[in-house]
Amino acid sequence: MSTAQLVSLTLAMLAGAVTLLGLVIVTGRALHRRRTRRDARLAADFRPLLLELTGGDDDIDEPLRRLAALDRRRWRAVEPSAISLLTKVSGHAHAALVSLFAQRGLARAALRDLDRFGAVRRATAAHVLGLMGHTEAAPALAGLLSDRSPEVRAVAARALGQIGAAEAADPLLASLAAGGGVPFHLVAQSLIRLGPGARPALAKALYHPEAAVRAVAAEVLGLTGAVETARVLIGVLAGDPSGEVRVRTARSLGRLGTPVCLEALIHATGPAHPHAVRVEAATALGDLGSPRAVPALCDLLGDPQYHVAHNAARSLARLGSGPAMAVLAETVAERPGTTAAGHAWEALAVLDLQAGQLRRPPTAPVS
Template identity: 60%
Template sequence: MTSVQLVSVTLALLLLAVSVLGAVIVTGRSVRRARQRRDARLAAEVRPLLIRLTGGDEDVEEVLRRLAALDRRRWNAVRASAVGLLGKVSGQGNAALTRLFEERGVARDAVADLSRRGSVRRARAATVLGLLRHAEAVPDLTRLLADRHPEVRTAAARALGRIAEPQAAGPLLDCLAGGRVPSDVVVQALIAIGPAARPALTKAMAHTAPEVRAIAAEVLGLIGSVGSVSALIRALTLDPSSDVRTRAARSLGRLGTPACLDALTDAVGLTYPTAVRAEAAGALGDVGAPAAVPALRALLADHHYRVAHHAARSLTRLGGPGTETLREAADGALGVRAAAHAREALAVLALAEGRHPARPAPAP
């Protein structure tokens, strides 16, 4: 075979391969579109049953029986819609959907999918188990907090928050170290667990990773753990991390006990870092005790803007004594710097109350 013939044969084979590949692509697209149209038609037929199941206005037993008996094609076509509804409905509708998923073996299949190779499949399974609040899956979901794919770890953390089993609180806190799961996802999950997470949160206040201690301090305030005041005061006073101390101050403001007031009053002192002083000044407003007025008054002329700014805003939340202090400062009794912060705070207070801010007095 000459070189010319060899080139001709090669080109012919390439053209054939391209033609075959093109035919495969076109056929594949046609098949996929046909399948999508079929699934859309089947889903449209079944969706009214789902609406009836979740409406809560009728006896659902017959509807449930019909949905549970669907053939595989129809169920697969409507499954995504059913999962979407599970995250949107509550009460009887949610309970009816959960029964449907149990009868269809969805939870069992999802637990099996947690160990599959595909990360998308594992993440989707974790999401479904969370929506179903399938408590038996907690150990498997906890294991996924160490998955090598971030989307799987995040889905597992969200699912654990939905299930709200207290045993998940410790692993959720541990996965904060090194940023394995976004902190906001972990915070929401721990809030969902609620006061039952307190033992794990208190233990985490001694964790070696400052990011874990910081989130633990934050959540203790968010869940209203008054029994953790001593641990938070210890963190505010002694923790080497400024972030931990700042979050501890914020939580003490939310809890608002007399011990919190004393600790926060101390924390606005000059021996504390500026960020902690500023947060403590803001937290004194959260406590809402008029006894904080003298400490906040002294901060209005502070050289650090955030400290003085937060002190002024806190005074607007302490009723008559706080407002009177701001008016006194606005008139210049505590100096120019304090007057500027006081006037700003009073203007914001007036706007919040639907009043026009008072015009500052002209300079003499």
């Protein structure tokens, strides 16, 4: 066979392969569209049963029995709608769907899928188990926090929060250590959902060698109102080597709103502390809501660091009528042309705008 004939044969074979591949793709897409339309029709047929199951009626036995008895093909069409509905309901409706999934063996199948090779399959299984609040899945989901797939790690962290098992606090916190790869905000959200049962683990985590772990613990303790940890957080604010941890601790102390936090926050606004900590402490004094913070905030109005002075003025405004408002008004009237007056006027102007009024700028002094 000559070279030209060999080239022609090769090209013909390539053309045939391309044509065959095109036919396979077109056929596959056609079959997929057909199956999608068929599943949509089947799902529509059984949607009334799903709505009856989750509609709040006391008698759910009949829709539950009929949905649990569906054959595999029909259930495959209904299942996505049922899972989607699980994300939108609570109370009795959620419990009814969980009961349906239990009868269909969905939890057992999802537990098996947590060990599958495909990351999409593992993530889907973790998602379903989280939606179901399947407590028995917590240890397996904690193991997925070190999964090779970042998507699986994220879904597992979210699922642990949905389940709400307090024992998940330690593995969630550990997932942040040494660059564990689970996003900070997801860990924080899940720890919040674990509730008061996670507080002992969070308090212990304030002494963890990893700054990221200490930071999320300090943040969550404030967000969950763990007033009993205020004195421990005060120690963290005073001595933690990480500026980020101290910033989040100052924020949490303001959120806790207890009088014991006042002196520590005032001290944290001092010039010996890092700029970011001073800025957050000035804000936290406003969150704390104590009139006893007014003198310290008044002194901060003239601070050379813009954001410290700015936040002090906003905190005075948040403290409301009385001494705080008097300080702002007196600063504008008695210290015209100074940066302190500028910050005070801006804070008052914001309050006026919120009340639907417009404050006129102060008149510059005549020299």
